[in-house]
Amino acid sequence: MTARDTPTPGLRERKKAATRAALREVAVRLGREHGPDAVTVEAICAEVDVSPRTFFNHFTSKDDAFFGAGPEGTTDLTDAVVARPADEDPLTATAGVLADILDTATGSGVWHQQLLLLREHPELLGRMHAATKATEAALAEGIARRTDRTVADPYVLTTAATAMTALRVAVGLWLDHPESPETAARDHLDGVVALVRAGLAPPP
Amino acid sequence: MTARDTPTPGLRERKKAATRAALREVAVRLGREHGPDAVTVEAICAEVDVSPRTFFNHFTSKDDAFFGAGPEGTTDLTDAVVARPADEDPLTATAGVLADILDTATGSGVWHQQLLLLREHPELLGRMHAATKATEAALAEGIARRTDRTVADPYVLTTAATAMTALRVAVGLWLDHPESPETAARDHLDGVVALVRAGLAPPP
DNA sequence: CGCAAGACTGCAGTCACTGAATACATAGCT
DNA sequence: AGCTATGTATTCAGTGACTGCAGTCTTGCG
Known part of the structure; x- marks a missing residue:
């Protein structure tokens, strides 16, 4: 990527x-x-x-x-969002990009160690926020281009922020359920996104 | 409070x-x-x-x-969520609590200065994340009680996280539009929540 | 008034982090 | 292969955040 x-x-x-x-x-x-x-x-x-x-x-x-902050190009993320199939709505497209990242990341051993470190020492969570914010901005840029809007548009900002939030929640769920296979991280993300798509309507 | x-x-x-x-x-x-x-x-x-x-x-x-990290009780937030009218769905109730906080906070001069400092120096954002996380956990606790679920439930976690995200986006929008009156912060939150409730469906 | 508790102070020390000058290995060119 | 330019690692000196300790002064209370 x-x-x-x-x-x-x-x-x-x-x-x-x-x-x-x-x-x-x-x-x-x-x-x-x-x-x-x-x-x-x-x-x-x-x-x-x-x-x-x-x-x-x-x-x-x-x-x-x-936590890495390695040479992970953020401009690539913008392009990735834009390059998604045209029939996908913004949330689906953005979530799809994040899901792909998740698939590659779950293969890395260091990544898992980093997550465990984060879980054991929550005071580090803040330090990672900068990287998260950069990613969110890149996603917003992609969504803006896709929908022919600006990055200051409430809809664009909300969608990008919510997508990142969904990723965060999904990873948290994944960490909380070590019994499921490693490939389940993406499934968690799908589930969370489904909840969001339903407008967070109260389930039965 | x-x-x-x-x-x-x-x-x-x-x-x-x-x-x-x-x-x-x-x-x-x-x-x-x-x-x-x-x-x-x-x-x-x-x-x-x-x-x-x-x-x-x-x-x-x-x-x-x-940024303060003053003696802001988080347990109060949990109770506030629970105490919301019974006919409100979880997202509405949570957003309502945050809106009330927003109303009181916008009256504080130091609070505004802190936000401007945060806006001008995003590298500080990470340090505030700890406080945000505590607030989110308190909200999740309230939602869990309201819906008779656990704090590990995906719906509970997603709703709490999304509500905090909505608050963050709304405050960002509020800061970006200094021309509107001070009381508009709550309106921004309402707008963002409305977008989420619509499942982030692409607007026309 | 006298005493205990707690807020403040000074000091010494550790460690994160930076800029500048330098040694060294590699890359690209002839 | 030899030469040079470039980038990487090192050493050194210095700033400033942060901590533990020992001691002083103020406040609260009997």
């Missing part, structure tokens, strides 16, 4: 990506072991064997290491 | 509350003037004439001074 143009991005960039991934993995693991606050940047860097300064060349803050 | 039990809480507590309020006010004002990062705790304390150590006796972090 991000970049399909670089089959071999060059040794230099590969090494950079490797250290970045190593830093994130160690950060998440240590965070789950001892709690995020108890983990110092120095400790993370010691395990990866890089200097603390290098850490901040990769991540703008310690928290950035915990 | 919070405490109506202490007519005169004693001189000591009044002075404490006064310094706390002074710290918050100065923090918000300086934050809007120079940006949150450029404002040092030392500068805030210098203006209020207390030691920096005292600052951290009142607020756990510098950001805590920017």
